[in-house]
Amino acid sequence: MRSLERRIKYVWIAYWFIGSLILGSIGRAVDTYYIDSGFYLGILVFFLFFVFGSVYSIFRYKIWGYEVRDDSLYLKRGVFTRVKTIVPYARIQHVDTQRSVLERILNLSTLVVYTAGSRGSDVNIPGLDPEHAENLQKQLKEKTTEFELGEEDAV
Numbered sequence: 001m002r003s004l005e006r007r008i009k010y011v012w013i014a015y016w017f018i019g020s021l022i023l024g025s026i027g028r029a030v031d032t033y034y035i036d037s038g039f040y041l042g043i044l045v046f047f048l049f050f051v052f053g054s055v056y057s058i059f060r061y062k063i064w065g066y067e068v069r070d071d072s073l074y075l076k077r078g079v080f081t082r083v084k085t086i087v088p089y090a091r092i093q094h095v096d097t098q099r100s101v102l103e104r105i106l107n108l109s110t111l112v113v114y115t116a117g118s119r120g121s122d123v124n125i126p127g128l129d130p131e132h133a134e135n136l137q138k139q140l141k142e143k144t145t146e147f148e149l150g151e152e153d154a155v
Contacts, residue, residue, distance in 0.1 A: 001065040001076070007106045008127025009061045014102055016053025020046045066125050068139060073113065075123060087123055091115045092144045097133045109133035113140065 028042025035041065059079045067074045073087040093114040103109060109130040113123040128136065 001067050004061060004064050004125075004127030005108055005129055006061070007108055009057050010106060011100070011102045011108065011127070012057035012060060013054050016057060017050055020050040020053060023049050061127075064127070068136070068143070073123070073140065075125065085123060087113060087115055089140075089144045089146075091117060091121075092140065095137045095140050095144075097130070097137055099130070111136055 024042045024046025026042075027045035028040070031037060031039065031041035056079055060077070063077060063079060063082070065076045072089060073092075075083075075085040075087070077083050077085075093116055095114070096112045097109050098112055099109050103126075107130065108126075109128050111125040111128055111133045113125070115121045115123065125133075125136075
């Protein structure tokens with residue numbers, strides 16, 4: 001079982017920071033215009049969400065793992081609800097890599113595996129070194145091709 005790059009924690013914490021700023025600003029506006037308690041509601045909201053998000057991101061990192069098996073891609077993730085996903089190579093349509101602005105700054109990449117099936121059945125593996133993500137993309141493509149060739153021989 002492989003884990004993600006440690007730097008992904010900083011990306012997740014940064015997203016929580018931005019969200020906490022927005023919620024803290026809303027809390028401050030509500031306090032100023034409606035409650036007028038004199039208490040810094042916005043700061044409290046910011047602090048609570050940011051601390052929660054930071055702790056959540058650390059636990060999320062510790063739990064996340066993936067493994068390339070002979071017949072499938074296996075993923076394990078989830079803090080409150082544990083999710084174990086098995087993606088058979090027969091279901092893989094194509095594989096992309098993508099990099100957000102924060103991922104580029106921290107030299108990270110996300111592997112996106114598009115699968116056949118219903119909407120929302122795509123799988124993401126965040127927090128990969130860009131070189132490793134490209135190698136994993138090629139490896140999955142080869143395994144998918146090998147699986148398809150093996151099916152044709154069986155027919």
